[in-house]
Amino acid sequence: MPEKIKVGIVGVSGYTGRELLRILKYHPNVQIFEVFGSQSRGVFLSNLHPMLNLKFDLEVKDFFSESHNADVYFVCVPHGKAQDVVSLLYREGKRVIDLSADYRLKEASVYENTYGVKHNHKDLLQVAVYGMPEIFKANIRNAAIVANPGCLARATLLSLYPLLDSGLIKNKDCVVVDAKTGVSGAGMSLRDDLHFPHMNENLKPYAPLHHRHVPEIIQEISNFAGFSINLMFVPHLVAIDRGILVSTYFTTSEEISNEKLFEIYSNFYSDSPFVKVIYRNLPEIKNVRATNYVQIGFETSNNSGVVFVALDNLTSGASANAVHNMNIMFDFKETSGLEEMSPLYP
Ligand SMILES: NC(=O)c1ccc[n+]([C@@H]2O[C@H](COP(=O)([O-])OP(=O)(O)OC[C@H]3O[C@@H](n4cnc5c(N)ncnc54)[C@H](OP(=O)(O)O)[C@@H]3O)[C@@H](O)[C@H]2O)c1
Structure with missing residues (x-):
């Protein structure tokens, strides 16, 4: 495994995408390599999230019309929209951590009744591993798709x-x-x-x-x-x-x-x-x-x-837990980039 892996973020303008940038900018084993969005296409991270004071800049690209050249992707888009993104990345041989609900439920009918959206990739529901590191560490290690918990x-x-x-x-x-x-x-x-x-x-x-x-x-x-x-x-x-x-x-x-x-x-x-x-x-x-x-x-x-x-909800409930899952998937120190975080107080 190279010293630094390349990371892609799909949905980088949103709350969980931004939170991933905030966490990953300090991660010793990660290079934030490419970022994707919808309305924010064409905008640079320095304009999108100036408060993060990133030492690099990237343009937000359109996911479906661009090639994908990172090792792992965080998918931070609404449920229903994430499923095609995850499926394409999987079929391109990429590893994916999906923060949406699209691959959490094993029964497509339960997903469709709960979210009112048709599932187009039912075959992948059994491929996805539920991303609860406290319980499924061994399965997460080898997972191609991790479904980060709600x-x-x-x-x-x-x-x-x-x-x-x-x-x-x-x-x-x-x-x-x-x-x-x-x-x-x-x-x-x-x-x-x-x-x-x-x-x-x-x-x-x-x-x-x-x-x-x-x-x-x-x-x-x-x-x-x-x-x-x-x-x-x-x-x-x-x-x-x-x-x-x-x-x-x-x-x-x-x-x-x-x-x-x-x-x-x-x-x-x-x-x-x-x-x-x-x-x-x-x-x-x-x-x-x-x-x-x-x-x-x-x-x-x-x-x-x-x-x-x-x-x-935005860290342990979403982006930081997703980074914890990435650490396990890539055999990094489990707490890498996460253990130094302390709460803002008061
Ligand atoms: N918020 C939480 O506490 C939380 C916790 C756990 C899980 N989640 C889940 O994580 C996912 C993201 O949540 P969020 O709170 O970050 O949502 P959000 O703030 O509403 O952001 C949604 C993001 O999705 C992007 N997007 C929408 N359609 C897209 C498309 N077709 N292609 C590429 N990007 C697209 C938007 O990009 P543009 O701005 O460019 O349109 C935006 O960056 C959701 O599935 C949510 O349920 C959220």
Whole structure:
């Protein structure tokens, strides 16, 4: 493997594309080689993202009319549009990390019902590996296509894996997940309900029980545990730029303590450098802001428990997790370019 690999970013003008530039500009094993967009075609990165102060400049090109000469591509475009981009790159022999939802669901019919879009490359759904490094490191290493998890799905699943693994939650158990997420989770395109006067100082539920990440979460629970649970998933939009806080409520047949949960979670994530299981304090969005770190904490009473997970939707929920997957795919140090990130505080 050369000292530096060439990276391409498709959808470089958007929130996750920009976040990739911010992270990769410090990555020791990467050369940002080519960038693609739609409306932003012909614009240079120095004009598109002047705040990044990049030491190089590239022109944003049209993906389908240009050749592709990088080793790995990050696809940061809306679902439905990513599928043809990923498929073309795959058929050209490139390795791809797709940040959209297009290759996360294994059943095309589930994807089509959930996203209301026809899938044109159903044969590739089984090729794609779900990009949860804490669980699928071995599969990610050899993957041609990595389907990066949805941000809310990632936070929820990280709260659930140790409960499923330890048997504290079982087949058909009811689990309630209350999720709060910042507005950047919706991407940069304009929407009336995301305008500043509407969202500022606001907090509102959206898609309660029917959010698009529910089929992804259910699929991955059954993939991991071999059974399903009765999941009640209610996301809320919070008037903050970025960050997710998930609260996962469960009951067990036995009495549970904070000490026991700490032991279970610490053991489960002992080989996961970005998951920080905390004991005396509770997770907060500000503690992980703009980093790839995830905080997990708990509270218990008799046989009831709540697990809290804080992560940043644009980093651990998208671009930094994608870089973590790239590190694994190319056998770089797993934490390369990511471990030095600390949250902005206050
Ligand atoms: N935002 C999050 O927190 C988050 C978290 C996890 C996953 N994701 C997923 O990541 C993907 C990108 O999200 P985002 O928030 O970065 O979206 P965004 O801010 O809305 O940006 C979308 C990008 O897609 C580009 N694009 C659209 N159509 C294109 C085409 N046909 N060819 C090339 N580029 C095209 C746009 O380029 P132009 O400006 O040039 O038109 C823009 O750069 C989405 O699938 C999203 O669901 C987002």
